[in-house]
Amino acid sequence: MIAEKSKVKRLGNQLFFTGPTLIAFAIAVLIPFAYGYYLTLMHMTSPVSPLEFSGIDNYKTAFQDKDLWASLWLTVKYVGATIVLVNAIGFILAYLVTSGLRSQNFFRTALFTPNLIGGLVLGYIWQFIFVQSLPMIGEKFGIEALRLGWLGDEHQAFWALVIVTIWQSAGYMMIIFIAGLISVPKDIIEASTIDGANAFQRLTRMTLPLMVPSFVVTIFLTLKNAFMVYDINFSLTGGGPFNSTQMVSMHVVQKAFLETNYGVGQAEAIVLFVIVAVVTGLQVYFSKKMEVEA
Amino acid sequence: MAARRWTSLTLTYLLLIVAFVSFTFPFFLLIVNSFKTNGDILENPFSLPRHWDFSHFGDVIEKMNFLVTFKNTFVISALSVAFILLFSAMAAYYIVRNATRFNKTFFAVLVASMIIPFQSIMIPLIYIYGAKLNWIKTMPMGLLIVLYIGFGSAFSVFIYHGFIKSIPLELEEASLIDGCTRRQTFFKIVLPMLAPTSSTIAILNVLWIWNDYLLPSLVLNDEAHFTMPIKMKVFNGTYMNNWELLIPAILMTVLPILVVYLFGQRYIIKGVMQGAIK
Numbered sequence: 001m002i003a004e005k006s007k008v009k010r011l012g013n014q015l016f017f018t019g020p021t022l023i024a025f026a027i028a029v030l031i032p033f034a035y036g037y038y039l040t041l042m043h044m045t046s047p048v049s050p051l052e053f054s055g056i057d058n059y060k061t062a063f064q065d066k067d068l069w070a071s072l073w074l075t076v077k078y079v080g081a082t083i084v085l086v087n088a089i090g091f092i093l094a095y096l097v098t099s100g101l102r103s104q105n106f107f108r109t110a111l112f113t114p115n116l117i118g119g120l121v122l123g124y125i126w127q128f129i130f131v132q133s134l135p136m137i138g139e140k141f142g143i144e145a146l147r148l149g150w151l152g153d154e155h156q157a158f159w160a161l162v163i164v165t166i167w168q169s170a171g172y173m174m175i176i177f178i179a180g181l182i183s184v185p186k187d188i189i190e191a192s193t194i195d196g197a198n199a200f201q202r203l204t205r206m207t208l209p210l211m212v213p214s215f216v217v218t219i220f221l222t223l224k225n226a227f228m229v230y231d232i233n234f235s236l237t238g239g240g241p242f243n244s245t246q247m248v249s250m251h252v253v254q255k256a257f258l259e260t261n262y263g264v265g266q267a268e269a270i271v272l273f274v275i276v277a278v279v280t281g282l283q284v285y286f287s288k289k290m291e292v293e294a
Numbered sequence: 295m296a297a298r299r300w301t302s303l304t305l306t307y308l309l310l311i312v313a314f315v316s317f318t319f320p321f322f323l324l325i326v327n328s329f330k331t332n333g334d335i336l337e338n339p340f341s342l343p344r345h346w347d348f349s350h351f352g353d354v355i356e357k358m359n360f361l362v363t364f365k366n367t368f369v370i371s372a373l374s375v376a377f378i379l380l381f382s383a384m385a386a387y388y389i390v391r392n393a394t395r396f397n398k399t400f401f402a403v404l405v406a407s408m409i410i411p412f413q414s415i416m417i418p419l420i421y422i423y424g425a426k427l428n429w430i431k432t433m434p435m436g437l438l439i440v441l442y443i444g445f446g447s448a449f450s451v452f453i454y455h456g457f458i459k460s461i462p463l464e465l466e467e468a469s470l471i472d473g474c475t476r477r478q479t480f481f482k483i484v485l486p487m488l489a490p491t492s493s494t495i496a497i498l499n500v501l502w503i504w505n506d507y508l509l510p511s512l513v514l515n516d517e518a519h520f521t522m523p524i525k526m527k528v529f530n531g532t533y534m535n536n537w538e539l540l541i542p543a544i545l546m547t548v549l550p551i552l553v554v555y556l557f558g559q560r561y562i563i564k565g566v567m568q569g570a571i572k
Contacts, residue, residue, distance in 0.1 A: 004476065010392075013476050017388035018400065020381040021447045028444020029407050032418040039418055096310050101303075107310050109559045111317050112566070116551045118505025120523045124530055124544055125320050128537065133323065133339040167317065175563060176570035199302075217570060228411045231507050235527070252413045253508070262417050269414035280409050 036266055044262040058267040067243065068268050071251040072275075074158070078247060079226040081162045082169075086222050087215065089166055090173030095203075097174070098181045108178070112171040119168070119231025126164045126236055127151065154244035157237050161245060164232055169225065173218045180214030181207070216287040223283060227276045248272055321552075328542040335537045350542045358529055358543055359517075364550065367521040370435065370510075371503045374442035378499055379492050382447050386454030387480055391466075401455065404448045412445075412508065420512055430513055438513045442503055450495045453569060457491045458484070494565035504551060522547050 004010040043054040062068060093111055097104040117125070130150045138146030150156040184207055192206050230249040233239065239246035239254070246254070252272060256265030327335050328350065329343040354360065389397045419441070424430040429437045461484070469479045507523040514520060520528070526547050533539045555562060 014388065014392070014396075016477065017384045017480070018397070020377075021385035021443075021451065022400065024377075024381065024440050024443035025404065025407075025447050026444070028419075028441045029410065029415060029448075030403075032415040032422060033407075033410060035418040035422060036414055039421065044421075092309075093313060096306050096313070099306055101306065101310075105560075107314060108563055110314055112559075112563060113321070113552070113555065114317060116501060116555050117548050118507065118523055120507040121505070121526055121544055121547050124526070124540070125324060128327075128339075128541065128544075129320060129323065132336065132537065136339055167320075171317065172566065175566045179567045179570045214570075224409065228413065230413075234507075235530075249411065249413050253416075256417050262421070266414075266417045269411070269417065272411055273414040276411055277409055 036270065040263060040267040040270055042263055044266075046260055046262075054263065058263040061264045062267040062271060065255075065264070065268065067246070068248070068251060068255075068271075070243075071246050071248045072272075074245070075227060075229075075248045078158070078161065078165075078229070079223060082165050082226045083219060083222045085162065085166050086169050086173055087218055089170045090218065091177050091211075093170060093174040094177030094181055098178055108174070111174055114168050115172045117168070119229075120235045122164060122168055123232045123235025126160070126167075130160055130236075151237055152241055154241055157241065157245045161229075161232060161236060164236060165226070165229070168232070169222065173222070176218050176221075177211070177214055180211045184210045212287065212291045216284065216291070219283060219287065220280060223280055224276065227272070227279070324541060324545045324548070327537065328545045330538065332536065332538040335541065350538055351546065353539060354543045354546055357533075357539070358525055358546070359520075360546065362518070363520055363522055363525045366435075366519055367504060370438060370442070370521060371500055374439050374446065374503050375496050375499045377439070377443045378446040378450050379496060381443060382450035382495070383454050383485060383488055383492065384480065385447070386451045386458055387484055389451070390455060390458045391463075401451070404451050407448050408452075416508070416512060423513075430515065434514050434516065434519055438510060441509065441513070445509075446499050446503070450499065453495055454488065454491060457488065461487060491568070493561060494568045497562050497565040498569050501551075 004013060039051075040058050041053065041055060042051040043057070044051055097107050097111070101107075114122070134146045135149055137143065138148075148156075150160045188206060188210075189202055192202055197205065228249055229247055230253065233245065233247045233250050237245040239250055248268075249272070252265050252269045255268060256262050259265075323339065326342055327339060329346045329348065330338075331347060334344055385400075389401050420430070423437055465483055466479050469483050470476070474482065505523060506521075507527065510521045511524050511527070514524060526543065529543055530540060533543075
């Protein structure tokens with residue numbers, strides 16, 4: 001710690017160094033987040049009309065909103081599916097591209113590419129695949145599952161969302177896992193080989209336990225991204241067919257801006273925040289406990 | 295033993311090739327279909343074009359107002375990221391070197407804010423800066439950049455914080471003894487040392503800001519300010535199912551970032567990897 005002697009100088013430096021971030025952070029996050037609680041207590045039909053105090057009415061309406069719970073339940077299923085699949089595939093890919101192949105850098109580069117594309121455009125690309133291309137294959141080769149566009153059926157549309165999510169984020173998780181795999185000490189693996197452990201035993205008994213810190217990060221990221229997913233949902237299925245794939249984020253946007261029910265929308269957004277905070281908090285707490293020292 | 299090694303090698307390659315094809319196939323579809331007419335796209339989405347037709351790109355450039363949209367996206371991303379780097383580095387440096395109670399609290403709040411879903415900020419955001427202060431009308435681009443700095447600062451300060459902690463204090467003390475002020479020490483000694491971390495933070499922020507849709511769609515209402523994702527949305531709505539325009543438009547939207555990746559992929563992968571470890 002380097003501290004200035006004069007108080008004026010210290011205050012000057014404090015403002016100089018932390019002021020800009022503090023101001024931008026307050027404008028973007030702190031003030032709206034705090035103000036958001038106040039808005040949930042207000043009746044607000046449009047952004048410009050005067051606010052009327054309504055107490056906890058918005059929360060009552062939110063809790064009675066069947067669509068909110070339906071979208072939340074759907075989001076939970078989506079969170080579950082993506083956490084398992086994105087992490088499993090990300091880990092397998094990382095394992096394959098760290099096995100010492102000469103072309104492993106090429107594969108790393110290629111598998112990361114989908115991550116460069118934004119969710120909105122990503123949804124449009126896959127709309128083309130699901131609506132135009134896969135039915136063609138189904139037609140040609142008589143594969144019934146592909147013949148009907150996936151986005152028109154509620155179960156298939158859900159899995160379409162999961163597939164696109166895997167396609168987008170498995171490469172990112174792969175990179176995090178690579179970082180973890182590289183840092184697994186080689187001598188431990190060698191020692192276990194000498195002691196007679198086979199490849200599978202080395203993976204499950206040595207490597208995976210040492211990878212817990214990587215999994216803490218990747219599971220946290222998939223969890224957070226899945227709870228907040230909006231772009232892909234919006235551009236791939238638009239919530240359809242018949243609102244069957246509308247996740248909670250999209251539901252909140254819909255409630256506020258399309259149904260112009262800002263107070264209720266905000267109350268539902270706060271419910272979403274509380275859920276995300278509790279779930280990610282528990283996840284980090286419990287997975288930190290699982291970490292082992294090499 | 296050798297035979298077993300050979301089988302596992304073949305299996306590894308086989309799996310990687312399957313993964314490679316499934317991860318790059320959509321790009322292949324985009325490219326081959328960009329040069330086809332609607333009829334050809336619908337009939338043979340997987341084959342190469344019967345005759346290569348470049349005319350749709352001109353159409354797309356014109357109809358998407360591509361140059362203006364590209365410039366907007368570029369300016370917003372570049373300015374936001376430049377300020378994020380500078381301000382976050384300054385804040386992280388001061389938080390580490392002057393660990394007062396205020397600074398510790400500030401850091402804790404920043405880190406904790408990373409789990410706030412954008413949806414729970416967005417309505418008050420529009421209310422305060424739209425209805426109350428009218429900044430959305432009067433200074434949309436400026437507001438958007440400030441918001442990006444605010445949203446990006448939590449993660450960036452967090453990564454800088456981790457790195458600065460590992461820098462030995464002696465260098466700074468030496469420069470202070472030699473007569474540098476605190477600010478000179480930061481700009482001349484510390485900031486240059488942060489360069490590798492800065493590039494990591496820049497990459498992660500550019501990827502997110504360049505592709506962001508929801509926030510700019512709420513803040514930017516005038517077509518003259520539209521960024522690529524918003525323009526793509528409008529374009530998609532206008533030319534629904536007109537794949538001979540939509541596919542080249544999608545390709546042109548993703549192309550700039552793919553080209554950058556092609557040249558900088560080594561650094562980008564490395565950057566993401568470093569961001570992951572911290």
